């Protein structure tokens with residue numbers, strides 16, 4: 001069965017989509033079969049990996065709605081061999097509104113992801129703790145929370161951990177009972193000593209839940225998105241490529257110890 | 259009647275809260291009476307301006323819910339003279355879920371903001387185009403969309419303009435019929451020539467709808483948030499303070515021409 005990872009932070013703009021794409025691509029380049037699931041109606045995972053929004057009609061909206069389309073109906077290949085995408089469309093936002101009144105609405109995604117032929121599934125979540133993100137929490141065995149170096153990014157951590165605990169008590173996966181949760185520091189700028197000191201002090205209580213790998217601020221990461229490529233393909237020599245490569249290695253070390 | 263401005267971008271992390279606080283504070287320091295309305299359940303507007311989350315129980319959740327509390331019941335002063343806050347709590351997210359099934363759900367905020375004793379009301383919106391943001395659109399005469407220098411920030415503009423048009427056709431305010439919409443470029447880094455060229459080219463069609471003022475990336479803005487102060491009070495000599503001061507002047511020029 002696939003190992004399911006959700007990339008979640010209700011704070012906007014912390015690097016969820018950037019991490020989903022670059023960590024997934026790094027694992028695909030290491031030979032794993034990886035599926036990205038875009039659960040954000042903005043549809044940025046598809047844009048960032050170069051899947052043309054006009055090349056698909058059905059998306060996660062049809063899987064999460066009463067149509068209950070199967071995942072295999074909507075999954076598309078990407079330009080990276082071994083990396084696939086289940087895309088999102090803006091229409092997913094309307095489907096989410098309708099989910100609020102359905103029973104077992106938390107478990108819809110979990111059921112849809114059963115026995116898919118991938119080693120890893122990475123779910124890119126929208127910036128909220130609504131029904132789409134709760135579905136991701138319920139379906140996952142591992143949560144990665146990208147956190148940029150700022151006060152607002154920290155404020156939401158306590159709310160997020162509460163939501164993780166709440167869903168954990170309902171969740172199906174034995175794996176989830178082990179509650180694997182990791183914070184990933186992103187857009188780190190070594191020059192900002194005062195800010196860095198503050199943030200590193202604030203997350204000291206979560207030290208054991210934080211990846212050792214830190215993703216530095218690196219314009220190549222931003223430019224890669226403009227070119228709709230993973231950072232490895234845009235500029236293999238960039239610090240962004242090195243940092244996400246290192247993250248993939250640390251992630252695999254953690255996974256293989258389970 | 260107050261002039262109501264919404265700060266909206268469904269893309270996360272583009273500088274909505276940063277702009278709400280610093281533009282509002284700049285206008286208060288120029289002698290206007292300004293109210294900030296936090297419509298984001300994350301409650302970051304209050305955190306950024308130093309209003310202690312334990313100092314209030316009722317918030318915008320009670321105004322938007324069936325309790326229909328009046329705004330004057332929940333408005334709090336801030337440390338800036340002439341600047342007030344209608345705070346948000348995480349509970350607002352649950353209230354929003356319940357709004358989806360109510361009639362005239364778009365007009366709840368518009369009704370609540372009638373004849374309040376302020377010159378300007380700035381509404382800080384969450385990173386989505388859901389029912390809270392639609393309420394803000396419906397209540398506003400002016401929309402400011404902060405946009406950082408990246409591909410994802412641009413992608414959402416077309417969706418946003420569609421939503422603005424849709425709500426405009428329903429909206430009450432004569433003022434809104436004039437559809438005042440402005441893009442604000444934020445976190446601009448002069449060194450990133452390739453990225454800047456791409457973004458400036460992409461927004462060329464919106465040139466007449468873009469503020470001349472550009473907010474440069476400036477760590478003092480981030481540090482001011484850590485200290486829970488407007489940037490003018492944290493470091494009056496910073497480029498962040500100068501940029502937001504200039505934005506306030508350009509905003510007032512636009513407003514007085516109406």
Ligand SMILES: Nc1ncnc2c1ncn2[C@@H]1O[C@H](COP(=O)(O)OP(=O)(O)OP(=O)(O)O)[C@@H](O)[C@H]1O
Pocket residue numbers: 011012013014015016017018019040125126127186187188215216217218219221222223225240268269270271385407408409410411
């Ligand atoms: N390490 C980095 N260095 C430089 N820029 C970065 C880095 N990581 C992310 N960015 C930029 O920051 C912006 C936010 O990243 P991204 O869109 O991935 O965040 P997100 O959490 O997915 O946002 P949302 O909450 O809207 O889904 C992007 O424009 C991206 O280019």
Ligand SMILES: Nc1ncnc2c1ncn2[C@@H]1O[C@H](COP(=O)(O)OP(=O)(O)OP(=O)(O)O)[C@@H](O)[C@H]1O
Pocket residue numbers: 010011012013127149150151152153269270271272273274275276277298383384385444445446473474475476477479480481483498
């Ligand atoms: N001009 C700037 N220079 C440096 N940092 C900035 C600037 N503007 C905003 N930031 C930083 O970028 C981050 C995102 O800003 P902010 O939280 O205001 O965005 P937002 O659009 O309100 O996010 P959300 O979508 O979560 O509501 C903040 O941590 C802030 O410190």
Ligand SMILES: [Mg+2]
Pocket residue numbers: 016017018040044124125
């Ligand atoms: Mg994203």
Ligand SMILES: [Mg+2]
Pocket residue numbers: 274275276298302382383
């Ligand atoms: Mg905000």
